[in-house]
Amino acid sequence: MSRCDVASALVSSPGLPRSREGDPVFAEPWQAQAFALTVHLHERGLFTWTEWAQHLAHEVHRDGRAADASDYFDAWVAALTHLLIDKGVAEEGMVLALQQSWQRAAEATPHGEPIVLENDPQRCSTHQGV
Amino acid sequence: MEGELSVSGEHHDHDHDNHYSDMQARVRALETVLAEKGLIDPAALDVIVETYETKVGPRNGAHVVARAWSDPVFADWLLRDATAAIASLGYTGRQGEHMRAVFNTKDTHNLVVCTLCSCYPWSVLGLPPVWYKAPAYRSRAVIDPRGVLAEFGVTLPEGVNIRVWDSTAELRYLVVPQRPAGTEGWSETDLASLVTRDSMIGTGLLHRPEVST
Structure with a gap:
């Protein structure tokens, strides 16, 4: 099924839901997107496997995580966010502001049109040139 | 037949999908x-996302189809209330999203499109393939379904009707392909392994893997 052999080390991330064939499986598209984003950044050398594994383990074992690991990708995204913050690439307030900006943009976009950040009615006040 | 190519009527009130x-x-x-x-x-990121697009849900859909082939009670439920039947296997979409299963028969072939955008039953089929979102497929699937199918390598016998179903944010379709001949007695797992993503959109047909040569 895979056209190219995705030999990313991230496929062996602890706890990653996998099919019988060993491929990662996702419950929703954003999870695949988050996974792909992480694979891409790792391939580009933004962080090492060890750095990733440490951040992920920290988030997965945080108090309050679901016992059935149904929130595994929530932990995944939190780990990626914190890793980017540690690397000085992002900062919490900026990511949160952008997240809310995307949500307002989505609500403001008529169905059938692509959702773009520019559709956020408040964009100018919350996001002045990152 | 409310969903069958009523083209404009089905796409109202989509605001809540965003x-x-x-x-x-x-x-x-x-x-x-x-x-x-x-x-x-x-661009590189898109390629990686595409690599995983087949790994979100086609197996979920294949499980639904294999169950329908194996269990007439489930098939009947799927026909009457696909949302509930599919949810019983643990696959649920966004709130307010309903599923309808359309069954291929020897006389009728079903094809799914979203003419307006790219509504897609991702909980059972995963992320939509790039061609599904392309304007060419979206416009031509309605006007020339036979031509579109031919491009996918699918040629249907004369006399087989093609029904095109236009998806919406509220109602999405799963094609239940015909069970390939010679698979009597196969386990649900083996049957599921035969079911391709394209067959559940209607752009592919299923064959037994070891077709006599």
């Missing part, structure tokens, strides 16, 4: 930050 959950929005936000800093290559 909602990002916190997690969806967070992933978009991270992408934005990284893109603005030039740390991601959007």
Whole structure:
């Protein structure tokens, strides 16, 4: 099924839901997107496997995580966010502001049109040139 | 027949589909930050996403189809209330999203499209393939379904009707392909392994893997 052999080390991330064939499986598209984003950044050398594994383990074992690991990708995204913050690439307030900006943009976009950040009615006040 | 190519009538009131959950929005936000800093290559990222697109849900859909082939009671339920039947296997979509299963027969072939945008039953089929979102497929599937199918290598016998179903944000379709001949007595797992994503959109047919040569 895979056209190219995705030999990313991230496929062996602890706890990653996998099919019988060993491929990662996702419950929703954003999870695949988050996974792909992480694979891409790792391939580009933004962080090492060890750095990733440490951040992920920290988030997965945080108090309050679901016992059935149904929130595994929530932990995944939190780990990626914190890793980017540690690397000085992002900062919490900026990511949160952008997240809310995307949500307002989505609500403001008529169905059938692509959702773009520019559709956020408040964009100018919350996001002045990152 | 309410969903069958009523073209314009089905696409009203889509406003509520455009909602990002916190997690969806967070992933978009991270992408934005990284893109603005030039740390991601959007084209390369798309290729990776595509690699995984088949891994979100086609197996979910294949499970639904295999169950319908194996269990007439389930098939009947799927026909009457696909949303509930599919949810009983643990696959649920967004709130307010309903599923309808359309069954291929020897006389009728079903094909799914979303003419307006790219509504797609991702909970059972995963992320939509690139061609599904392309304007060419969206417009031509309605006007010339036979021509579109031919491009997918699908030629139907004369006399087989093609029904085109136009998806909406509220109602999405799963094609239940015909069970290939010679699979009597196969386990549900083996049957599921035969079911392709394209067959559940209607752009593919199923064959037994060891067809006599």
